[in-house]
Every structure is written in C-alpha cells, then in structure tokens.
Amino acid sequence: MSSPAIQAALQQMQGLASQAAGQQLNGAHSAAAVGQGGFGSELQASIQRINQLQKSANAKAEAFQAGDPNIELNDLMVDMQKSSVAFQMGLQVRNRLVTSYRDVMNMQV
Template identity: 55%
Template sequence: MTSQAFVDALQQLSSLAEQAQGVAASRVSPVAAGFSGELEASLERINQLQQTASSRANAFQAGSDEVSLSDVMADSQKASVAFQMGVQVRNRLLTAYKDVMGMQV
C-alpha cells in the first residue's frame, strides 16, 4: 500500500466519522496535520462515539424519556462500525510495517 493510499484511507475514515457524528467539521489536510495527528484525531473520534453510545445506553436503562431505543441502537452501531474500521486501519498499518521491515536493502 502506498503512502497516498494511506492518506486516502485516513481521509475516508475522517469523513465517515464526521458523518456518523452528524457534524460538519472543518476539513484539515492529513498532509498538513501530519500522519500521527490525523491518526490521533481519528482515535479520539472513535472514543467519542463509544462514550456517546455508552452514555445513551445508560440513560435509556435509567428510564430517561429523552432517549429512545432506536437512538441507543443507532449510536451503538455507529460506535461499532467506527471501532471495526479503526481495527482494520491498524491491521493494514501493521502489515505495511512488517512488509517494509522485511525488505532487503
């Protein structure tokens, strides 16, 4: 996988996370922010989705009238999909790292 493919994957991850949150955040170029910054931001968005899903589930279990079951399930699925995508990105990065380390000079 080339570095451009990683940049494209990170942009896709960012746009999907923004869509899942329903927020139109300002677009920051991964090249300008740096790879580690973009990766950290993606992990923070995944964490935020999981925390939101957890808090909504707790509110629903406590009997809050403000939270419906469909909201809880939708937030739970958003968090699950974001986490699975994060795991796949990590797996691809590890594979790429192993490939580079296995190259002979």
C-alpha cells in the first residue's frame, strides 16, 4: 500500500472518529432526527447507499480494466468487497422484512 493511500485511510478513520464523538455529544438530537425520518425513508436511504457503493465499485473496476494508472488493485478489491458486503446486508434485511410481514399476516386476531 502506498504512503498516500495510508495517509488517506488514516484521515478517513480520524474523520469517522470525530463524527462518532460529535454524535455521542448530540445523542438526543440525533435520536429525534432519526425518529422524524421514519423507517421507510431510512430503508430508502440505505438502498441508495448500497446502489452508490455498487456503482462506484463498478466504475473503478472498469477504469482499472481500461488501464487507468490511478487505480490500484488493492483499492479496487476493497471497494468491491464493501459493495458485496453492503449488498448481502441489504438482502438479509429484505429477507427478514419479508419473513416478519408473513408472520404478521398469518397471526390470528
């Protein structure tokens, strides 16, 4: 892994850590904001994030295959794995929702 890539990863981790610290301080405010969004909007936002990860990984793969010297194989593989994990997570959430819906519909009132 190259030095700029290590620096970029370190900066990203520091940024995430500072965001997490800020969220801990504003915990009540963020809980209210999530409550206002609703389940449907959070589900839609998650699907959009998964889609964006897949588009980004595919674009990077195409650029790598075209011979772009700025794309490193290890970065490409990490992005492809992130995309795959996100998709599998979305698939499992969908399966759980379908199962829950069927359980609720089969309840006797």
